[in-house]
């Protein structure tokens with residue numbers, strides 16, 4: 001009897017949550033017999049024959065054309081493998097090999113998944129990881145969150161032994177451009193985790209789909225839900241064109257709570273408006289760590305300044321003068337921010353970054369720009 005295996009695919013082939021295959025990587029990386037088999041497998045739509053580990057298989061690759069079907073959760077592409085061989089293990093072997101090749105291609109990269117119907121799918125190309133140290137937070141915040149996440153990830157058995165759902169929730173709140181999203185992405189990258197980015201106001205997302213998505217997060221992924229206040233501001237959100245989000249607040253809470261025991265789940269929520277959140281959302285079990293990520297402090301500003309203008313370069317005698325100048329400018333920047341803060345004036349880290357980029361080679365220009373920024377604030 002023929003054995004058949006059906007794989008759902010879109011850009012990548014999905015067999016199960018842990019078997020993610022990136023087709024292109026497979027195609028380009030290997031030229032031996034088995035990978036040319038994989039090449040054939042994905043070479044185009046239609047019917048192919050391939051020989052893998054001495055076994056012939058028929059590969060039928062079909063593509064759905066209706067994007068509407070994607071939204072309803074129907075696979076975008078289907079690959080069906082059929083073989084007359086008795087060796088059933090050939091499918092997992094083939095998939096494992098392709099997955100390993102694909103994962104090798106993603107090493108050092110951060111994959112962002114977004115929701116497609118009821119599935120998570122990689123969005124765009126894997127991105128270069130951002131070093132965690134490049135996101136400069138106020139003293140101790142990075143260590144606190146990073147330490148908590150690592151502790152959590154090492155305690156699976158502890159949770160299982162006590163029958164506690166293995167989940168952890170983090171809420172980062174604070175003004176725009178303070179580094180909330182950048183930090184979460186950098187943290188995920190540093191731990192070799194992916195990000196599943198969820199927009200609660202997305203068209204077509206209802207309570208059931210949300211529940212399904214949150215219960216089927218790919219392995220080694222953090223869920224990131226940004227601007228969580230927006231979806232439930234006035235409980236039902238209406239977008240510019242009149243579309244109303246159909247995720248209800250109680251549906252969201254249920255989805256947060258309803259993790260199957262043993263399944264790991266790490267959720268990061270962000271908001272600019274903590275005061276708008278319903279207290280029910282921010283209780284332990286849903287949000288375990290709550291952290292304010294604010295505008296630039298004098299310390300953060302001078303650290304970012306140093307990173308941009310580099311005070312730790314190897315110095316020869318000529319550069320020593322420049323080094324001293326940068327140190328003085330760093331102090332000046334701290335002073336400007338401290339004085340501004342005393343008058344209730346602030347600058348975001350994103351705005352500082354923008355100033356530094358605009359004043360590329362001119363550290364003096366950046367300091368002056370910052371001074372101006374504070375002067376124009378009432």
Ligand SMILES: Nc1ncnc2c1ncn2[C@@H]1O[C@H](COP(=O)(O)OP(=O)(O)OP(=O)(O)O)[C@@H](O)[C@H]1O
Pocket residue numbers: 134135136137174175176177178179180181182183226270271272304349350351353
């Ligand atoms: N603390 C920071 N350290 C380094 N860069 C930062 C920091 N905060 C912001 N940036 C830079 O500013 C830009 C915007 O940051 P990000 O999107 O992470 O802010 P956010 O707090 O998530 O904003 P929002 O609340 O609007 O979503 C990024 O390019 C990032 O590099």
